Amino acid sequence: MTIVYDDEPDADEIPVRRIRFTINGAKKVAEVEPRLLLAHLIRQGLKLTGTHTGCDTTNCGACTVLVDGKPVKSCTMLAVQVDGHEITTVEGLATASELHPLQEGFKEEHGLQCGFCTPGMMLAAKALLDHNPDPTEEDVRWALSGNLCRCTGYQNIVKSVLWAAEKLRS
Amino acid sequence: MSQALDEIKIGGLGASRKRVEDNRFIRGKGNYVDDIVLPGMLHMEILRSPLAHARIVSIDASKAWEIPGVHLVMTGEMMATRNLAWMPTLSYDTQAVLATDKVRFQGQEVACVIADDPYIAKDACEAIDVTYEALPVIVSPAQALAPGATVIRDDKENQNDNVIFHWEVGDAEGTSRAFAEADMVSRLQLHYPRSHPSPIECCGSIADFNRATEKLTVYMTTQAPHIIRAAVALVAELPEQMIRIISPDIGGGFGNKVPVYPGYVCSILASILLERPVKWIEDKTGNLISTGFARDVYLDGEMALRRDGKILAIRMHTDSDHGAFFSDAQPSKFKIGLMHSAFACYDIPYAHMISRGTYTNKAPGGVAYRCSFRVTEAMFFQERMVQAAAVDLGMDQAEFRRMNFVRDDDFPHRTPFGFLTDSGQYGACLDVGLKAVGYDNFLQQQEEARSRGRLLGIGISTMTEPLGAGNSREYDILGIKMFDSAEIRVHMTGKAMVRTGARGQGQGHETTWAQIVSHELGLPADDITVEEGDTDTAPFGMGTYASRSTPVAGAAIAMAARKIRAKARRLAAHLLEVSEEDVEWELGRFYVRSAPDRGVTIQECAMAAYSNMPDGMEPGLQNQSFYDPPNLTWPFACYIVTVEVDPETGVWDVTNMVAVDDCGVRINPMIVEGQIMGGLTEAYAMANMQFITFDAEGNCVGSNYMDYLLPTAWETPGFELHSEIMTECPHHPIGAKGIGECAAVGGPAAFVNAVMDAISYTGVRNVDMPMLPDRVWEAMKYRRDVSGAPPVLTDE
Numbered sequence: 001m002t003i004v005y006d007d008e009p010d011a012d013e014i015p016v017r018r019i020r021f022t023i024n025g026a027k028k029v030a031e032v033e034p035r036l037l038l039a040h041l042i043r044q045g046l047k048l049t050g051t052h053t054g055c056d057t058t059n060c061g062a063c064t065v066l067v068d069g070k071p072v073k074s075c076t077m078l079a080v081q082v083d084g085h086e087i088t089t090v091e092g093l094a095t096a097s098e099l100h101p102l103q104e105g106f107k108e109e110h111g112l113q114c115g116f117c118t119p120g121m122m123l124a125a126k127a128l129l130d131h132n133p134d135p136t137e138e139d140v141r142w143a144l145s146g147n148l149c150r151c152t153g154y155q156n157i158v159k160s161v162l163w164a165a166e167k168l169r170s
Numbered sequence: 171m172s173q174a175l176d177e178i179k180i181g182g183l184g185a186s187r188k189r190v191e192d193n194r195f196i197r198g199k200g201n202y203v204d205d206i207v208l209p210g211m212l213h214m215e216i217l218r219s220p221l222a223h224a225r226i227v228s229i230d231a232s233k234a235w236e237i238p239g240v241h242l243v244m245t246g247e248m249m250a251t252r253n254l255a256w257m258p259t260l261s262y263d264t265q266a267v268l269a270t271d272k273v274r275f276q277g278q279e280v281a282c283v284i285a286d287d288p289y290i291a292k293d294a295c296e297a298i299d300v301t302y303e304a305l306p307v308i309v310s311p312a313q314a315l316a317p318g319a320t321v322i323r324d325d326k327e328n329q330n331d332n333v334i335f336h337w338e339v340g341d342a343e344g345t346s347r348a349f350a351e352a353d354m355v356s357r358l359q360l361h362y363p364r365s366h367p368s369p370i371e372c373c374g375s376i377a378d379f380n381r382a383t384e385k386l387t388v389y390m391t392t393q394a395p396h397i398i399r400a401a402v403a404l405v406a407e408l409p410e411q412m413i414r415i416i417s418p419d420i421g422g423g424f425g426n427k428v429p430v431y432p433g434y435v436c437s438i439l440a441s442i443l444l445e446r447p448v449k450w451i452e453d454k455t456g457n458l459i460s461t462g463f464a465r466d467v468y469l470d471g472e473m474a475l476r477r478d479g480k481i482l483a484i485r486m487h488t489d490s491d492h493g494a495f496f497s498d499a500q501p502s503k504f505k506i507g508l509m510h511s512a513f514a515c516y517d518i519p520y521a522h523m524i525s526r527g528t529y530t531n532k533a534p535g536g537v538a539y540r541c542s543f544r545v546t547e548a549m550f551f552q553e554r555m556v557q558a559a560a561v562d563l564g565m566d567q568a569e570f571r572r573m574n575f576v577r578d579d580d581f582p583h584r585t586p587f588g589f590l591t592d593s594g595q596y597g598a599c600l601d602v603g604l605k606a607v608g609y610d611n612f613l614q615q616q617e618e619a620r621s622r623g624r625l626l627g628i629g630i631s632t633m634t635e636p637l638g639a640g641n642s643r644e645y646d647i648l649g650i651k652m653f654d655s656a657e658i659r660v661h662m663t664g665k666a667m668v669r670t671g672a673r674g675q676g677q678g679h680e681t682t683w684a685q686i687v688s689h690e691l692g693l694p695a696d697d698i699t700v701e702e703g704d705t706d707t708a709p710f711g712m713g714t715y716a717s718r719s720t721p722v723a724g725a726a727i728a729m730a731a732r733k734i735r736a737k738a739r740r741l742a743a744h745l746l747e748v749s750e751e752d753v754e755w756e757l758g759r760f761y762v763r764s765a766p767d768r769g770v771t772i773q774e775c776a777m778a779a780y781s782n783m784p785d786g787m788e789p790g791l792q793n794q795s796f797y798d799p800p801n802l803t804w805p806f807a808c809y810i811v812t813v814e815v816d817p818e819t820g821v822w823d824v825t826n827m828v829a830v831d832d833c834g835v836r837i838n839p840m841i842v843e844g845q846i847m848g849g850l851t852e853a854y855a856m857a858n859m860q861f862i863t864f865d866a867e868g869n870c871v872g873s874n875y876m877d878y879l880l881p882t883a884w885e886t887p888g889f890e891l892h893s894e895i896m897t898e899c900p901h902h903p904i905g906a907k908g909i910g911e912c913a914a915v916g917g918p919a920a921f922v923n924a925v926m927d928a929i930s931y932t933g934v935r936n937v938d939m940p941m942l943p944d945r946v947w948e949a950m951k952y953r954r955d956v957s958g959a960p961p962v963l964t965d966e
Contacts, residue, residue, distance in 0.1 A: 036289075048198070049198070049204075057454065108188065114420060114423075153847035153886060158883060
């Protein structure tokens with residue numbers, strides 16, 4: 001984030017670190033305060049607002065992104081920790097012409113209502129399907145147990161993931 | 171031969187149409203408040219009180235002002251100079267915006283900082299030095315009402331105790347007589363614990379005051395933008411036409427986003443003072459400890475019974491804990507909301523209720539969390555009392571309910587507390603539920619299991635609840651009547667746009683509102699867009715909560731569409747060169763009665779409205795409707811749960827959950843089922859784990875998601891939904907009733923009744939929610955009731 005301060009004596013004491021990373025396939029360089037959270041780098045710095053912050057305590061999972069393919073709650077990871085790593089957010093799921101089967105699945109099976117938890121749910125589900133293409137309902141429930149939804153009651157989210165798994169297999 | 175369109179194919183009534191709003195949400199392209207960035211925008215953070223009750227001795231913000239990037243620090247003292255230190259609540263009380271004299275609950279807003287970025291604003295909040303002098307803390311009505319209790323609201327003239335209201339309803343004399351004649355009296359005392367709606371998205375706002383135009387635009391997380399506009403006009407004394415409230419996508423509401431919160435007010439004042447946009451985004455702890463809680467009511471209930479199982483009368487006494495400011499977000503004239511809708515599905519001649527409201531040192535709110543204003547408590551109390559009475563009588567719990575149900579041919583029916591129910595098939599719903607769960611078979615298994623030391627239980631909850639406030643005679647918010655509105659514009663090419671005064675938060679309005687228009691006008695739903703939430707463009711309405719969108723705004727849509735169809739008929743007569751009386755309607759087209767092949771489509775009529783109208787006809791094809799419902803809608807539900815309790819640990823597992831919902835006509839069955847499953851999950855959460863409590867010093871236990879437990883996909887059981895029974899709402903234009911909240915309202919009692927049934931051998935009458943394993947274990951081990959009331963400070 002670029003912040004312009006009034007030129008006061010303390011202003012030049014703000015520490016900044018330069019990091020390089022890949023997000024949704026694009027290579028980036030950023031100068032960040034060491035305390036900057038990854039979620040804020042993604043939302044404010046990169047203007048990718050599909051990653052939501054819900055709880056700030058690693059519980060709700062709305063901010064889930066993939067770092068090197070692993071689901072990570074970006075509200076409690078520092079931006080400097082992704083130096084040299086690869087990030088995938090919800091904006092990286094679809095291509096220009098095609099939705100990811102998980103995105104289709106969530107629409108087909110009514111796996112979302114307010115939509116706030118949805119990006120995190122889909123990324124947690126992607127991490128599951130990437131290493132387990134044929135999960136059971138129990139596998140899905142366990143893989144999503146770090147993500148909260150207050151609208152759906154999960155039953156349709158589970159169905160959505162199973163729908164996507166089947167489509168990916170065929 | 172009819173050339174009517176296939177309604178399901180065009181996405182009309184009854185189609186499980188896929189949701190149009192999903193297209194943006196699955197791409198991460200929703201537009202929630204925190205996603206909005208305005209040029210020159212600053213960020214606001216709030217400093218909250220760490221103590222539950224204390225006098226503010228001093229506030230020193232000088233260090234905060236020194237931090238680079240800080241633009242403004244606001245305190246109560248500064249708000250007071252602008253007459254904004256206090257604001258009115260929705261229940262005719264006052265609430266502190268920023269504390270001046272005292273803090274009255276933990277988490278109360280004390281000061282706020284506006285800075286270049288949220289990190290700096292947080293740093294500056296920490297640099298503010300507040301000196302407090304602690305005062306005695308009250309965390310329950312029992313403490314609040316004790317002789318000599320500290321008066322929490324000493325800011326109010328003539329407030330010499332902690333009582334907010336003392337309210338009575340029903341027939342005291344008739345009830346006393348019935349109790350005197352009863353064969354037996356069944357009594358139950360319990361506490362519906364404090365809970366928090368806790369949408370995943372917290373509250374927030376961006377206030378943008380433009381000095382050049384004098385216009386204030388506020389983007390905010392509100393379920394009722396028009397009410398907010400009115401409130402801002404009244405509180406900030408700004409001209410109403412200069413205020414624009416925009417409620418963008420909302421990440422869940424559940425009642426939490428109805429009230430006006432201090433953060434909104436502070437961001438507005440800051441923007442006016444700084445002439446820059448100011449964004450306030452609450453963190454989860456701020457949301458959980460300071461914004462609208464729900465429930466927190468104690469019941470002492472009695473039921474007068476005849477030996478054969480007939481209920482003769484009900485007596486209820488409730489003590490409700492409203493926190494430090496009475497800001498219940500409810501629009502009725504009844505002090506404890508619709509608590510007296512209890513027992514509406516039972517034919518009971520007499521009832522009487524006394525309700526007392528108290529102040530405590532807890533957060534204010536009293537929101538209708540996925541319910542109509544205290545209906546959740548009402549139905550929980552009802553179904554717990556019904557189960558206790560069945561046990562006391564030694565009667566089968568299903569049969570006891572059935573014998574006391576209002577019969578299908580007995581509508582309209584006056585409920586024991588005076589509501590008028592209008593429709594339902596209660597016995598038929600119960601039958602579907604009992605069959606689905608395999609009731610008789612289960613009772614047999616239960617007995618066999620008990621002989622082997624396994625504890626199985628079955629719980630039933632049946633209820634009809636009032637949804638969809640108004641009517642305007644009895645329901646208003648600060649005098650504004652509870653109607654709702656819709657405006658429909660049919661464009662020249664036969665496409666259309668709908669706007670309503672409601673504001674969805676995940677209910678799927680953009681999908682279902684189009685379906686109602688489709689049903690009325692025969693336009694394909696895909697040709698209709700829906701827009702809500704902007705007070706500059708939407709017609710005035712009262713917003714979305716209490717399951718009122720379909721009953722009220724949905725009805726307004728149908729009525730506006732019918733006005734459009736009436737004009738289209740005149741256009742059709744003109745195009746067909748016949749008189750209007752000779753024109754007939756079938757879905758999508760008008761035709762000549764004597765020559766059905768001669769017709770025009772609704773799209774052709776739309777084109778004519780702009781290009782070929784008859785002489786003297788006003789051009790265009792649009793209309794609006796303000797709908798004042800003649801009554802509430804009364805959906806019915808039967809929820810049945812089976813559980814197994816571990817006798818060693820008190821842990822209980824749901825083995826089956828059956829839900830039978832009769833909500834009248836289902837506009838979109840897929841969405842209705844989604845609403846029911848969401849509600850059942852919240853019911854399970856409240857029964858199992860989700861509650862907010864306080865220690866004796868008023869510290870909120872449940873101030874983050876590590877302490878405030880919400881079920882995940884792992885814990886949440888599966889649900890079996892049934893829709894076999896459908897009773898149309900007799901007064902709604904398309905026969906629909908509310909549904910968004912039934913399961914959260916009626917569900918909790920089914921889970922609790924099931925666990926109580928499993929441990930019925932102990933003779934314990936009640937274990938308060940949530941039925942945590944240690945509570946169930948305590949009940950089994952010591953054979954005593956387990957209360958969930960907050961602890962009381964003692965001298966030890």
